Amino acid sequence: FQFNLMVVGQSGLGKSTLINTLFASPLVTSYGRTNPTEAVERTPEIKVERCYIQENGVKLKLNIIDTPGYGDQVNNEKCWEPIVKYIYDQQASYIRRELTASREKYPVDTRVHCVLFFIQPTGHGLKPIDIAVLKRLTEIANVVPVIAKSDSLTLDERAQFKQTIQAEIAHHNLKIYPYPNDEYDEDERALNDRIKSQIPFAIVGSDRTVLVNGREVRGRKNRWGVINVEDETHCEFSSLRNFLISTHLQDLIDTTAHTHYEAFRKRQLTA
Amino acid sequence: FQFNLMVVGQSGLGKSTLINTLFASPLVTSYGRTNPTEAVERTPEIKVERCYIQENGVKLKLNIIDTPGYGDQVNNEKCWEPIVKYIYDQQASYIRRELTASREKYPVDTRVHCVLFFIQPTGHGLKPIDIAVLKRLTEIANVVPVIAKSDSLTLDERAQFKQTIQAEIAHHNLKIYPYPNDEYDEDERALNDRIKSQIPFAIVGSDRTVLVNGREVRGRKNRWGVINVEDETHCEFSSLRNFLISTHLQDLIDTTAHTHYEAFRKRQLTA
Numbered sequence: 001f002q003f004n005l006m007v008v009g010q011s012g013l014g015k016s017t018l019i020n021t022l023f024a025s026p027l028v029t030s031y032g033r034t035n036p037t038e039a040v041e042r043t044p045e046i047k048v049e050r051c052y053i054q055e056n057g058v059k060l061k062l063n064i065i066d067t068p069g070y071g072d073q074v075n076n077e078k079c080w081e082p083i084v085k086y087i088y089d090q091q092a093s094y095i096r097r098e099l100t101a102s103r104e105k106y107p108v109d110t111r112v113h114c115v116l117f118f119i120q121p122t123g124h125g126l127k128p129i130d131i132a133v134l135k136r137l138t139e140i141a142n143v144v145p146v147i148a149k150s151d152s153l154t155l156d157e158r159a160q161f162k163q164t165i166q167a168e169i170a171h172h173n174l175k176i177y178p179y180p181n182d183e184y185d186e187d188e189r190a191l192n193d194r195i196k197s198q199i200p201f202a203i204v205g206s207d208r209t210v211l212v213n214g215r216e217v218r219g220r221k222n223r224w225g226v227i228n229v230e231d232e233t234h235c236e237f238s239s240l241r242n243f244l245i246s247t248h249l250q251d252l253i254d255t256t257a258h259t260h261y262e263a264f265r266k267r268q269l270t271a
Numbered sequence: 272f273q274f275n276l277m278v279v280g281q282s283g284l285g286k287s288t289l290i291n292t293l294f295a296s297p298l299v300t301s302y303g304r305t306n307p308t309e310a311v312e313r314t315p316e317i318k319v320e321r322c323y324i325q326e327n328g329v330k331l332k333l334n335i336i337d338t339p340g341y342g343d344q345v346n347n348e349k350c351w352e353p354i355v356k357y358i359y360d361q362q363a364s365y366i367r368r369e370l371t372a373s374r375e376k377y378p379v380d381t382r383v384h385c386v387l388f389f390i391q392p393t394g395h396g397l398k399p400i401d402i403a404v405l406k407r408l409t410e411i412a413n414v415v416p417v418i419a420k421s422d423s424l425t426l427d428e429r430a431q432f433k434q435t436i437q438a439e440i441a442h443h444n445l446k447i448y449p450y451p452n453d454e455y456d457e458d459e460r461a462l463n464d465r466i467k468s469q470i471p472f473a474i475v476g477s478d479r480t481v482l483v484n485g486r487e488v489r490g491r492k493n494r495w496g497v498i499n500v501e502d503e504t505h506c507e508f509s510s511l512r513n514f515l516i517s518t519h520l521q522d523l524i525d526t527t528a529h530t531h532y533e534a535f536r537k538r539q540l541t542a
């Protein structure tokens with residue numbers, strides 16, 4: 001299995017941390033600058049981390065694509081372009097490989113199977129820049145929005161925030177994954193509806209462990225309590241992990257090949 | 272006493288909530304939209320709330336100036352202009368009133384005595400847009416930066432974040448209040464140094480109360496614990512409130528009159 005996961009969002013929303021939490025190992029280092037004299041104006045490059053994980057006895061070959069935080073500049077016009085270009089470049093490479101890979105059963109697949117989109121937990125709604133970026137990305141890849149650092153929201157605020165975001169997604173006609181599928185039977189449709197009502201997943205990430213009931217778990221410790229990333233009453237990290245790596249892994253790969261890649265290929269042929 | 276306090280920062284950082292927490296009453300309603308179909312592009316107006324509070328037996332007449340979140344658009348060029356204009360307009364009004372108020376002992380004073388600048392708790396440092404806004408505001412008013420929603424930082428992250436911000440403030444030569452003063456004696460200088468090492472204050476705000484040891488306090492309740500806004504081991508809200516309304520109230524008013532207003536007046540005379 002080759003699975004390519006991209007993370008997109010403003011800097012400081014815990015993207016690098018979440019990658020390390022998802023795959024339980026320090027795969028990426030954050031783009032965050034700790035040197036104040038470092039020029040902020042240069043746009044860092046998109047970084048790809050490759051690794052292997054074993055999941056349910058299945059060996060998974062992962063490409064994690066960490067994008068530099070967009071929206072940090074005063075003027076963020078077209079800040080989505082490097083990200084869109086990266087997605088297109090992988091699809092273009094795949095077309096070339098398909099044409100030249102006559103003996104090779106499966107060409108190397110670097111196509112982006114899933115884009116995790118990080119939403120700042122403002123409590124209000126999506127920002128104009130988020131909507132601008134989402135409009136472009138949802139057209140060309142499977143986009144799964146998540147609420148970053150959801151530990152800064154109370155459960156009431158979280159429920160309210162999700163409602164607002166879901167309404168905005170509907171209002172702007174953003175095609176968020178998973179997509180409706182007429183071929184689904186009743187059970188599959190029910191599962192999809194349940195997932196759709198949970199998205200955006202409210203996540204918390206941590207590259208540190210804390211002691212909870214004598215067990216070492218990924219978490220964040222503060223003066224007023226300990227957040228356990230794996231505790232389903234604390235956040236939806238486990239739901240996200242399950243969704244990405246277990247229940248919807250195959251569908252994310254298939255939809256990329258049959259929907260997004262096909263659309264790209266058609267445009268290339270007619271162009 | 273007339274005290275005019277302005278809050279500045281991206282939307283969703285808890286500005287409105289902090290105002291209500293500082294003055295223990297629902298003075299302002301948030302600019303946050305809850306209607307997804309509301310156009311985000313229009314720039315809301317600057318709002319001024321007037322109220323009275325009693326503090327240490329002294330009656331304080333307050334103007335709270337809530338500015339709409341800046342930096343929400345894709346292109347935020349000059350998003351600071353409405354804020355700068357507001358500050359200048361008050362100083363210009365004061366010049367006019369000083370000239371016409373011959374009998375009136377003290378003209379009505381709407382000059383901005385303090386700008387609370389809200390920093391998003393990214394954990395990395397200031398964003399380019401923050402630096403752009405701070406550069407303009409620190410030249411014309413007393414600016415006191417605070418770390419918004421500091422409950423999303425662990426104590427270690429908070430200490431690290433403060434260090435980075437303080438280094439960036441020094442690197443960009445931003446004149447943050449309180450200012451060094453050669454006329455200070457050793458005690459006053461020591462107090463100022465202590466305050467300077469604490470700034471930006473790491474705050475948490477809440478317009479809700481929670482039960483802590485049988486007492487109703489301003490706080491935030493979550494699955495893993497209860498944050499008490501007034502608890503000094505939880506956040507620096509009390510330090511900020513003390514600083515603004517007790518120890519530095521007079522100096523904030525005086526510095527505005529003798530430093531910022533004087534500079535403005537000089538420019539008007541030579542213009």
Ligand SMILES: Nc1nc2c(ncn2[C@@H]2O[C@H](COP(=O)(O)OP(=O)(O)O)[C@@H](O)[C@H]2O)c(=O)[nH]1
Binds near residue numbers: 010
């Ligand atoms: N409150 C909170 N902080 C987090 C979370 N995940 C990461 N952080 C912290 O946020 C800061 C920035 O995280 P980082 O992963 O570098 O963000 P990135 O710039 O989006 O890659 C670090 O101090 C992290 O420890 C989270 O889920 N909740």
Ligand SMILES: Nc1nc2c(ncn2[C@@H]2O[C@H](COP(=O)(O)OP(=O)(O)O)[C@@H](O)[C@H]2O)c(=O)[nH]1
Binds near residue numbers: 124152289
């Ligand atoms: N975690 C956290 N959330 C806060 C804090 N203060 C306010 N909030 C929440 O953040 C959201 C936005 O607050 P608001 O005051 O409207 O922000 P504004 O847009 O800057 O005026 C609301 O859901 C508040 O309850 C805080 O100190 N910590």
